Amino acid sequence: MSTKRLLGIFAHPDDEGGISGALLQYSTSGVETGLVCATRGEVGEIADPALATPENLGQVREGEMRAAAEVLGVHNLWFLGYRDSGMAGTADNQDPHAFMQTSAAEVVGKLVAIIRQFRPQVMVTFDETGAYGHPDHIAIYRHTTSAFYAAADAEQFPELGPAHLVSKLYYSAFPRSFVREMGTWLKSQNYEGSFSNLDPEKLGIPDEQISVRLNVEPWLETKDRSWSMHRTQANSNAIIAELPREIQRRWRSHEYYQLAATRVGPDVVGENDLFARV
Numbered sequence: 001m002s003t004k005r006l007l008g009i010f011a012h013p014d015d016e017g018g019i020s021g022a023l024l025q026y027s028t029s030g031v032e033t034g035l036v037c038a039t040r041g042e043v044g045e046i047a048d049p050a051l052a053t054p055e056n057l058g059q060v061r062e063g064e065m066r067a068a069a070e071v072l073g074v075h076n077l078w079f080l081g082y083r084d085s086g087m088a089g090t091a092d093n094q095d096p097h098a099f100m101q102t103s104a105a106e107v108v109g110k111l112v113a114i115i116r117q118f119r120p121q122v123m124v125t126f127d128e129t130g131a132y133g134h135p136d137h138i139a140i141y142r143h144t145t146s147a148f149y150a151a152a153d154a155e156q157f158p159e160l161g162p163a164h165l166v167s168k169l170y171y172s173a174f175p176r177s178f179v180r181e182m183g184t185w186l187k188s189q190n191y192e193g194s195f196s197n198l199d200p201e202k203l204g205i206p207d208e209q210i211s212v213r214l215n216v217e218p219w220l221e222t223k224d225r226s227w228s229m230h231r232t233q234a235n236s237n238a239i240i241a242e243l244p245r246e247i248q249r250r251w252r253s254h255e256y257y258q259l260a261a262t263r264v265g266p267d268v269v270g271e272n273d274l275f276a277r278v
């Protein structure tokens, strides 16, 4: 087993798309990679009714996630088994099994068990905006941040094994300058889709808070192939496909990470390595 391990913790199958370049780059260089999915994305879109029904969507998306993980070289995959809470303000939010309704102690305990078993040096989750405000994304951001500290504390969850100190916690994030640029473009096109009412000033993070800019151009084709495994979600990235080619190229050529917590010191500008000093 490799001595370096990277763990991504997200809410739904396909959320890993934002870090798929990192998963590819590091697994190719011998890092053991893992992914946690809090839900099976039960209330996501169904791009083609031939693929799934609302009743079996979770099961279908678990299969899609497994296929995508295979492409990404991810050999460790955990499903926490919660129900997708749906977009903010929908009736699915109120389902008693919805991820956003679950107690922090329960979720953090499940994450601590995985962290102490897999023993990653680096973890990645969403930033505080949850990329675009999905309540499950914000919930997993909160619980993962708590689990980073709880896993390292021998007095918390002693029944779940010896404490493990993760070296670095990163948030996967968009630079705000980019969100603004995209917002301006959408406005100029009079775009009226699900993202048109989002406030660019509340999305992404200030550019200066981004500490790792990972050039993922070498992985674009494989990133696309892994993304295409999420066949039921084929429409959810449609907005990107509508962007002018130049913006698209810049959007897709890098992944951005904010160092949220570190036990090995700060990142150095220009280093652009999630495993620096690990």
Ligand SMILES: [Zn+2]
Binding pocket: 011, 012, 014, 015, 134, 137
């Ligand atoms: Zn999601």
